[in-house]
Amino acid sequence: MLIGKSKKIPSSEMTPENVYINRREFIGKSAAIGASTSLGWRSSDFGGLRERRFLQKDWSKVRSELDEELTPFGDVTSYNNFYEFGTGKSDPARNSHSLKPRPWTIEVGGLCDNPGTYDLADFIKPGKIEDRVYRMRCVEAWSMVIPWQGFSLKNVIDRAKPSGSARFVEFQTLNDVEQMPGQRYGVLRWPYIEGLRLDEAQHPLTMLVTGVYGTTLPNQNGAPIRLIVPWKYGFKGIKSIVSMRFLEQMPTNTWKRSASQEYGFYANVNPDVPHPRWSQARERRIGEFRRRPTLMFNGYADEVASLYSGMDLRIHY
Amino acid sequence: MTDSTFGLQSKKRLRLIFLRFFIWFAGMTPAVWLVWRLLTDQLGANPIEEVLHRLGDVSLVFLLVTLSITPLRGITGWNEVIKIRRPLGLFGFFYLTMHFLTYAVLDQTLDFEFIIEDVLERPYITIGFTAWVLLIPLAVTSTKGWIRRLGKRWKNLHRLAYLATTLGVAHFYWQVKADTYWPTLAALLIVGLMVYRIRGNRSGSWPQVLQSRKH
Numbered sequence: 001m002l003i004g005k006s007k008k009i010p011s012s013e014m015t016p017e018n019v020y021i022n023r024r025e026f027i028g029k030s031a032a033i034g035a036s037t038s039l040g041w042r043s044s045d046f047g048g049l050r051e052r053r054f055l056q057k058d059w060s061k062v063r064s065e066l067d068e069e070l071t072p073f074g075d076v077t078s079y080n081n082f083y084e085f086g087t088g089k090s091d092p093a094r095n096s097h098s099l100k101p102r103p104w105t106i107e108v109g110g111l112c113d114n115p116g117t118y119d120l121a122d123f124i125k126p127g128k129i130e131d132r133v134y135r136m137r138c139v140e141a142w143s144m145v146i147p148w149q150g151f152s153l154k155n156v157i158d159r160a161k162p163s164g165s166a167r168f169v170e171f172q173t174l175n176d177v178e179q180m181p182g183q184r185y186g187v188l189r190w191p192y193i194e195g196l197r198l199d200e201a202q203h204p205l206t207m208l209v210t211g212v213y214g215t216t217l218p219n220q221n222g223a224p225i226r227l228i229v230p231w232k233y234g235f236k237g238i239k240s241i242v243s244m245r246f247l248e249q250m251p252t253n254t255w256k257r258s259a260s261q262e263y264g265f266y267a268n269v270n271p272d273v274p275h276p277r278w279s280q281a282r283e284r285r286i287g288e289f290r291r292r293p294t295l296m297f298n299g300y301a302d303e304v305a306s307l308y309s310g311m312d313l314r315i316h317y
Numbered sequence: 318m319t320d321s322t323f324g325l326q327s328k329k330r331l332r333l334i335f336l337r338f339f340i341w342f343a344g345m346t347p348a349v350w351l352v353w354r355l356l357t358d359q360l361g362a363n364p365i366e367e368v369l370h371r372l373g374d375v376s377l378v379f380l381l382v383t384l385s386i387t388p389l390r391g392i393t394g395w396n397e398v399i400k401i402r403r404p405l406g407l408f409g410f411f412y413l414t415m416h417f418l419t420y421a422v423l424d425q426t427l428d429f430e431f432i433i434e435d436v437l438e439r440p441y442i443t444i445g446f447t448a449w450v451l452l453i454p455l456a457v458t459s460t461k462g463w464i465r466r467l468g469k470r471w472k473n474l475h476r477l478a479y480l481a482t483t484l485g486v487a488h489f490y491w492q493v494k495a496d497t498y499w500p501t502l503a504a505l506l507i508v509g510l511m512v513y514r515i516r517g518n519r520s521g522s523w524p525q526v527l528q529s530r531k532h
């Protein structure tokens with residue numbers, strides 16, 4: 001089964017992302033006071049979200065294709081690595097209110113026949129928003145199970161029509177210190193950059209995400225649109241994307257630039273290749289006590305292992 | 318005994334009581350704070366990591382403050398402050414042991430296969446572990462009896478605190494992913510403390526050095 005449990009969630013139950021966007025805008029125009037507290041995201045809304053005020057359906061029965069329970073919404077939205085808002089895990093939830101995810105523009109360029117600059121709603125048009133439950137494995141050896149809403153990245157790649165020489169896709173995060181106060185500090189080089197090989201990017205599991213738990217993607221999770229590549233370490237899932245370019249050469253992703261002995265381009269989840277400073281053999285599932293064994297390709301080996309046949313994953317970590 | 322000497326003594330005793338109270342207050346506050354956060358569910362999504370990290374921070378702070386006491390006395394001329402050095406060091410060792418136990422019991426659930434691999438193969442754990450082991454004999458010999466028994470050797474043995482704390486700082490630096498602000502600060506402090514001690518040993522104490530500069 002390719003897309004996790006998505007088949008178990010009837011599409012009639014889902015609220016397409018563009019409905020959220022429209023409703024937001026509508027409320028924004030008609031009732032300025034209610035807007036920010038009802039549908040707009042603010043990190044101080046945690047309490048309400050924990051009470052599932054926005055959560056359109058009962059998520060308690062939803063599980064991953066390996067029958068794993070979902071990580072609670074409060075944990076998914078309060079324990080984040082998003083250095084643009086600070087290096088602590090709770091910094092993004094605290095500081096990301098300064099990010100303005102609407103209006104949002106995304107540039108598509110590089111080696112492709114159909115480049116363009118899109119408003120968010122136009123950018124996501126080729127995709128059909130669907131629910132997907134994915135494991136998320138951080139390189140720091142913790143993990144979550146998260147119900148995302150989004151669509152396959154392939155949809156927007158197909159629209160861009162990459163030319164024959166394009167072999168990689170590079171993404172960039174917003175670079176704006178006013179909205180992202182953590183960019184004042186040189187802990188990483190800004191803007192954050194990530195990349196995928198074109199075949200990885202076109203893989204049906206690779207996903208552009210606009211929502212989580214049926215609600216608009218919170219700022220701390222990478223609003224308004226982020227990448228999720230479930231068989232790779234979490235840092236590959238670049239957040240708050242503003243540009244996407246097709247390249248012939250492999251781009252240098254931010255963490256690789258920061259410490260290339262420790263973080264590679266591929267960053268496939270692999271229990272047999274330890275990070276130089278810690279083992280990757282086990283992970284702590286958030287909410288659980290004892291560490292559990294890490295699965296090859298984060299449990300997606302059947303779907304993706306063939307992408308790397310013949311490659312030495314110790315060298316291409 | 319005249320009135321004035323009695324007044325001096327009781328003042329001194331009062332100050333000692335105050336110091337004792339202060340040291341217990343300072344020593345217990347981090348523990349109370351962590352237990353409070355645990356009981357009120359404020360440790361976040363990954364409580365084990367949170368406890369591990371905060372205990373690491375606290376033990377390093379105690380070790381650094383302990384090593385700062387002698388310079389503090391030298392610079393301020395406040396002799397009694399030396400009385401809190403031993404309890405501070407012991408609190409440091411206590412929190413460090415809790416840090417280690419959090420790692421071994423809660424984080425690794427006593428899976429020795431993984432603990433041994435970590436201690437042998439991950440340099441930052443290797444040096445952290447070395448630092449903790451080095452501090453065990455210091456904690457054991459911190460009693461009055463041992464101070465008497467070891468005589469001059471006691472001082473030499475307890476210089477190991479500098480080595481152990483330096484290893485602790487290196488351990489801190491090494492485990493950080495990108496933000497080296499705090500470990501850098503800790504490293505500057507430990508270098509400063511060692512420079513102070515080495516200069517103090519060579520050319521008399523700092524107050525003398527400072528005073529001789531004034532002349």
Ligand code: HEM
Pocket residue numbers: 369370371372373374376377413416417420442445446447448449481482484485486488489492
């Ligand atoms: C003098 C000795 C030690 C000192 C001063 C020390 C201090 C620290 C500090 C300050 C941190 C970082 C906390 C933060 O992120 O704010 C840390 C992390 C850590 N320490 Fe220690 N520690 C020492 C010994 C040990 C020992 C003996 C072990 C286990 C064998 C250990 C295991 C760890 C682990 C696993 C981490 C977390 C690393 C991570 O999350 O990536 N430490 N320590």
